[in-house]
Amino acid sequence: MSFLSGLFGKNEKSVLGVDIGSSSLKVVQLRKEHGKAVLETYGELSLGPYSGGEVGQATSLSAEQITETLKDLLREAKVTTKSCGVSIPFAHSLLTLIELPYRADPKEQKTIIELEARKFIPVPVAEVQLDWFIVPEKDPSQSPAVRGKVEVLLVAVHSDELLSLQDIIAGAGLAASFYEIEIFSTIRAVVEEPIKPVMVLDVGAASTKTYVVERGVVALSHSINAGSQDITRAISVSSNVSIAQAEALKKEKGIGDAGTLGSPELVFSRIFSEARRVLMQYETEHKKSVASIVLTGGGGVTKELGTYAKDIFSIDVQVADPFAKTEAPAFMRSVLQEIGPEFAVAVGLALRKLDEI
Numbered sequence: 561m562s563f564l565s566g567l568f569g570k571n572e573k574s575v576l577g578v579d580i581g582s583s584s585l586k587v588v589q590l591r592k593e594h595g596k597a598v599l600e601t602y603g604e605l606s607l608g609p610y611s612g613g614e615v616g617q618a619t620s621l622s623a624e625q626i627t628e629t630l631k632d633l634l635r636e637a638k639v640t641t642k643s644c645g646v647s648i649p650f651a652h653s654l655l656t657l658i659e660l661p662y663r664a665d666p667k668e669q670k671t672i673i674e675l676e677a678r679k680f681i682p683v684p685v686a687e688v689q690l691d692w693f694i695v696p697e698k699d700p701s702q703s704p705a706v707r708g709k710v711e712v713l714l715v716a717v718h719s720d721e722l723l724s725l726q727d728i729i730a731g732a733g734l735a736a737s738f739y740e741i742e743i744f745s746t747i748r749a750v751v752e753e754p755i756k757p758v759m760v761l762d763v764g765a766a767s768t769k770t771y772v773v774e775r776g777v778v779a780l781s782h783s784i785n786a787g788s789q790d791i792t793r794a795i796s797v798s799s800n801v802s803i804a805q806a807e808a809l810k811k812e813k814g815i816g817d818a819g820t821l822g823s824p825e826l827v828f829s830r831i832f833s834e835a836r837r838v839l840m841q842y843e844t845e846h847k848k849s850v851a852s853i854v855l856t857g858g859g860g861v862t863k864e865l866g867t868y869a870k871d872i873f874s875i876d877v878q879v880a881d882p883f884a885k886t887e888a889p890a891f892m893r894s895v896l897q898e899i900g901p902e903f904a905v906a907v908g909l910a911l912r913k914l915d916e917i
Contacts, residue, residue, distance in 0.1 A: 573917070574600060576644035577909030578734065579742070580626065580725065582618040582651075583607055583765030583789065584858065585633050588906040589641060590886060592914050599888040599896075602903060603637030605629055615807050618766035618789055623724045627731035634732060642735045645909040646725055647742040650769050654688075654716040655741065655781050656680055657695070662704040669694075673712055681716050688716040695777050713777060715741065737916060743781065745908030746856060747773055749882035756851035759839055761869075762904075763831070763857035765789045770835050772842045772850060780842050784834045788858060791827045828865065832872045839873070849875075856880035858902035882907035 579586040584607055589600040610629050611619040621629070633639075660676050663669040673692050678685055695711040697703050704710040722739060729736045743762075751758055751773050762769040764787045771781040788810075796806035839850055853873055855861050861879060869877040882904045883896035900907075 574641040574643070575910055575913035575917070576639060576641050576734070577647075577745070577906040577911075577913065578630070578644050578729070578736075579647045579745075579903075579905040579909065580630075580649070580728065581607075581647075581764065581858075581905075582649065584902075585626070585630055586903055586906045587633060587637055587639060588903055588910045589637070589639055590910045590914055592917050593887070597886045597911060597914055599883065599886040599892075601637050601639060602906070603633050603639075604902065605633040605636070615804060618787075623727050624731075627728045630728060630732040634734075642733060643913065644729070644734050644736050645745075645913040646729055646736045646739050647745055647905050647909060648717055648721065648725065648739050650742050650781075650783070651767065652718060652721045653741045654681060654714070655743065655778060656714050657779060658712050658714055659709050660712055662708050662710040669710070673714075677714055677716070680714060683718065687720075688718055689722055691715045693777075696775070717741070737913070740909060740912065742905045743769065743771060743778060745905045745912070746880075747776065747778075747908070748911055749885065749904045749908035750854050750856050750880040751776075753851055757842070757846075757848060759835070759842075759850050759853045761831075761835055761853060761855050761857075763788055763855070763861055763901075765858070768831050768835070768857070770838050772839070779846070780838065782834075782838045784831055786827060786831050786834075794827050825868070828868065829872075832869060836873060852876040852878060854878050854880050856882075856901045856904045861901040880904050885911060 574589055574591040577588045584604050586604045588602045590597045591600055606615040607619040607621055607629060608615050610625055611621055613619060658676065658680065660672055663672060677690055677692070681688060692715065693713045695713055725739055746760060746762060751760065755775060757772050757774040757779065759770065759772050766789060767787045768784040770784060772779045792803060792806045792810055795809055796803050799806065799809065801809065843849055852875060853869065855866055855869060855877065866877050866879045879901060881897050881900045883900050885907065888896060
């Protein structure tokens with residue numbers, strides 16, 4: 561799902577995914593070679609220090625400050641292209657699946673969707689960019705024409721948010737052909753199951769995004785008010801160390817040494833408990849089982865966390881490895897696998913951008 565789509569020259573070989581998060585900026589540069597996505601460079605810069613805070617903390621920087629930080633990152637990562645796709649934070653968007661009356665005439669259907677959308681948007685429609693997608697019917701015997709109903713994925717983003725992102729990208733000297741809500745970028749990078757429902761747990765700095773994806777469509781989304789900065793704070797308190805030291809410990813030990821770190825398991829337990837409730841709600845309402853869970857995001861997602869999550873959910877749990885969809889030197893694979901969950905959005909954006917070539 562995207563906004564402000566445009567066209568760029570077909571001779572552009574390298575592309576960039578730009579993920580503007582609450583605690584860090586991330587970029588991934590790819591090029592297409594013999595039909596494959598080749599990793600050229602990547603980089604991450606924490607925003608905490610730019611706001612007088614610590615690494616890993618969510619921030620509220622001005623567009624001007626983010627622009628300058630992005631310039632620093634592009635320089636440090638040695639990015640060589642201006643052609644990019646950019647993420648829109650899930651927190652600044654509205655995403656909902658609704659059922660509406662079916663009309664055979666596309667123009668009539670469009671009118672119904674846009675009129676009904678007003679009921680679900682808490683601000684005047686004139687203040688948002690609206691997009692929607694009619695969900696394909698999985699069972700031909702239950703087609704919209706037969707049921708008289710159609711499922712629509714409704715997406716809205718506040719116009720001010722898009723204008724701010726545009727200013728940041730232009731100020732950094734980049735040219736974006738699309739802006740995409742981060743959920744869709746993540747799905748492209750980490751969800752492999754084409755048919756069965758999959759739950760994605762995206763552990764961000766301030767919150768954890770939970771969504772169920774079925775046949776590439778977001779069937780349910782939910783935000784949990786706990787994230788990686790809560791885990792860092794818990795380690796800081798229990799281990800009596802600074803926030804910066806706690807962030808380093810989290811990355812070094814993950815949840816694999818919860819006995820040493822003390823409290824991260826308690827925070828993850830709260831996140832997983834809420835996610836399990838969402839999962840059970842989906843399975844009850846849709847009368848089908850979620851096949852697996854994919855863990856992603858920069859919130860201390862480690863292999864050990866995947867093992868811990870399996871005990872909680874009792875279904876298949878995978879730690880996201882978005883760089884697996886790219887070609888890179890063999891000696892980098894272990895590093896890329898370890899940091900992969902943090903770069904899912906940026907990889908997903910770059911992969912879509914490559915499709916424009």
